[in-house]
Amino acid sequence: MAAEHGSDLSSVVTVLAAGVVAVPLFRWLGLGSVLGYLAAGLVIGPFGLAVFSDPQAVLHVAELGVVMFLFIIGLEMQPSRLWGMRGDIFGSGLTQVAVCGGLLTLLCWAVGLSWPVAFVASMGFVLSSTAIVMQILEERGETNGLAGQRIVSILLLEDLAIVPLLAVVALLAPVSVGEGRTSQWVTVGIAVAAIVGLVTISRWLLTPVFSLLAKAHAREVMTAAALLVVLGAAVAMQAAGLSMAMGAFAAGVMLSESTFRRQLEADIEPFRGILLGLFFISVGMSLDIALVGRDWPLILAGVIAMMAVKSLGIFLVARFTCSGTRGALHRAALMGQGGEFAFVLYAAAAATGLFEARLNAVLTAIIVLSMALTPLAVLALRFLPAGKSDQDMTGVEGADQIGTVSGHVLMIGFGRFGQVASQSLLARGIDITIIESDTEMIQAAAGFGFKVYYGDGRRLDVLHASGAEHARAILVCVDDRESATEIVELVKGEFPLTPVLARAYDRPHALRLIRAGVDYQMRETFESAIVFGNAALRQLGFEEDEVAELEADIRRRDRARLELEGIGDRQASIALMHGNQMTPTPLVRPKQEGQGLSEETIAVIQEAARREALHADGRPI
Structure with missing residues (x-):
């Protein structure tokens, strides 16, 4: 037993050491912390030094970092602010998802996938990595700028899209008609009930509960309550067949106007930072080097083609919605990757028999590589010359x-x-x-x-x-x-x-x-x-x-x-x-x-x- 505990502790020390060494080094090189975490995970993962043999086990724990990240984003998004961003969320966001999804579906169908498989594979890549994009925006100090807010709006729409996409996977699953219809309606009903229940509890119950806890003057109890809210909302949404991250985000939005908002943010922040770094490390671990070595022409072509097509769609939408050329290029480079919700979508597709095991592995490798290339793509923009024509001049007088x-x-x-x-x-x-x-x-x-x-x-x-x-x-x-x-x-x-x-x-x-x-x-x-x-x-x-x-x-x-x-x-x-x-x-x-x-x-x-x-x-x- 002691040996087992010592082994677990050694694993924890290894993960922390990898992050402590890699992240400062990559930031010193100007490559950003995200790429440092990914590289650290690749080195200590099963396809590197093999300190960890099951990256999926680490990924399941590390997904809590994304959950807490979205909870904190939700705390900053009061309902009134979300309503003010509705144009970007349901305008630019919906347009970008539709355009990129259509282009990628045509690409996947052209290479021989059936329409249902091509659609699910494409929509998984359409969902950009909220964790990576927000981390880069935060490091560059662009989160609160106008362009940053537009990107956050689109990310919110993409995160919301995971809910109907999971329902679409259930509809497209190869099951019998009667069984499929019954289970789908039940699933939709459970999801709606979970959302209504979460909104009700978050809006009218949590503030009185936190008021009672505050009177106890026990800081550790408040921290435990904050974690309970985040994890409870995530588990409730997962049990309803929805996204854990969206459950946490909804809870954050409902608590954004609470007097305890800053206290909750301060309590969650340390856990969010550590677990989010662990998430990036686990993503690096999950890159199957053997698979990449075996199918590298297919995976390399897939990464280049899907990132190029998605970036083209993002650029066109950004220019159409009155962004300047440089702003559109920045958005395309920042959001041209697949994201963490693709793992959820592809896993659901594999579980229902829509994806074969090899296709799931190849698509997962493409997603991971696209995430790793994003910091480099953003870094490459620094070498592009800036000019007056690069800016959005809509409504601007000289x-x-x-x-x-x-x-x-x-x-x-x-x-x-x-x-x-x-x-x-x-x-x-x-x-x-x-x-x-x-x-x-x-x-x-x-x-x-x-x-x-x-x-x-x-x-x-x-x-x-x-x-x-x-x-x-x-x-x-x-x-x-x-x-x-x-x-x-x-x-x-x-x-x-x-x-x-x-x-x-x-x-x-x-x-x-x-x-x-x-x-x-x-x-x-x-x-x-x-x-x-x-x-x-x-x-x-x-x-x-x-x-x-x-x-x-x-x-x-x-x-x-x-x-x-x-x-x-x-x-x-x-x-x-x-x-x-x-x-x-x-x-x-x-x-x-x-x-x-x-x-x-x-x-x-x-x-x-x-x-x-x-x-x-x-x-x-």
């Missing part, structure tokens, strides 16, 4: 359509920083002309009533079209350091009398802006961090005078750092006066006489500045 303006403020860049900065000006009735080079941001801003024009602030003709020469001030709010510096240099060279205020990323960037002649620079986190630290001191009981004194000391040391990095007395004064909102008094000995600071205090401040000029890892603050 800077040349602004017309004659004067006495206004020109804002370049309208991301999070620019949106907040504009509020004070708009509140005082100041006219603002806004240009932005991200068309998705422009379209999103239009939904909130902002008129934003398309334009690249690094181009002189765009600045003239935007009325830069007549502007009272120019605000550079772009989040790219090089672009911000380039814009400031261009503006100060062409319009030297116009005040220029710029957003700085960090101290080195602030120094470059100061040297470029900027009239005001603000590090994007400096002031907010000072205010945050002051609030923490007040919360801890410090007096207001002491807080103010500490703040002044921090600002003095920050000024000293600017001098230490060689911007000169005058520029340090500008940086201090504008960037840090203090009297222009650089920390050099002659300037400090009469300030009430002793020579010893000055030495302490300067030494502290030298020590703290860098982060612990050596990067400038």
Whole structure:
């Protein structure tokens, strides 16, 4: 018994070690964590080092990662938000599933499969991998963008499609007519009852239950309850013949407006991350190298043909639904693979006799390889040149359509920083002309009533079209350091009398802006961090005078750092006066006489500045 437990523990250690080694390595190579997990699974699987002999056993446990992943996605999707996304879900999503399914069915039929088998094989490949796509979107920070939200909408429709597809498999199964009709109607009835029951329990019962548990003040009980909700919903849907993941997603949506939503998300997140990584590892394990070696021409041709046809369908649908060329290519590369629900669909088809064992194995290998190739396909897009024509220009007006303006403020860049900065000006009735080079941001801003024009602030003709020469001030709010510096240099060279205020990323960037002649620079986190630290001191009981004194000391040391990095007395004064909102008094000995600071205090401040000029890892603050 002890030996068996030791063996189980060794397997767990092996899986963790494989992930810990592979994922950082692949991310360092720029290939992403998903490909690292898949490679790790291939190495330790039955067709690699053979640490595991049954990848399906690991896959069944690892599927809980996908289940929890969809539960967390559901928590972020309030019913009102889902209703707002209905156009993308049932428009773009349904169109993409129909177009790609039709094209792939024709392809499979053309290679000799019967129509029912071709349809099921194709629809399994149509269902993209929610786990892989969402992981890549999350790593690239695109989940909450307009394009990311559209992709999430399509993934939701594809995940919902597994329900009718499983019913279609039952209808197409080679069974007797009478038996088939009876079992199919019973299955549909059970599925509907399960969905209604899950919605009812999630909507009206779970919140009171969590309220009672919260009063017990037992954190571990809340965590156990969160796991119970996710796994209970998954098991209920599986018992009804539906998808475990969709059960968890439905439960998440029903709880998305609960006051316990953030608590549930925090409790589930650690389990989700570990199990999702385990899922990718198990997928890598399931790649049958012997089968690939034996049937490699067929499998390789299948992967290339099915990914190419599906990507073509996705590209056409994306262009038809007003995405730009680059956006359509990005969606095609991201969603061109088969997904984890294909394993469920193919297993059901094999169990009912619709698929032969060899066909099921070949199709499964094609799915796994397509999943492994997806990070590489997305990576390849980086080498494509970007351009204005690559963006979706629907409803977007260029800077040349602004017309004659004067006495206004020109804002370049309208991301999070620019949106907040504009509020004070708009509140005082100041006219603002806004240009932005991200068309998705422009379209999103239009939904909130902002008129934003398309334009690249690094181009002189765009600045003239935007009325830069007549502007009272120019605000550079772009989040790219090089672009911000380039814009400031261009503006100060062409319009030297116009005040220029710029957003700085960090101290080195602030120094470059100061040297470029900027009239005001603000590090994007400096002031907010000072205010945050002051609030923490007040919360801890410090007096207001002491807080103010500490703040002044921090600002003095920050000024000293600017001098230490060689911007000169005058520029340090500008940086201090504008960037840090203090009297222009650089920390050099002659300037400090009469300030009430002793020579010893000055030495302490300067030494502290030298020590703290860098982060612990050596990067400038």
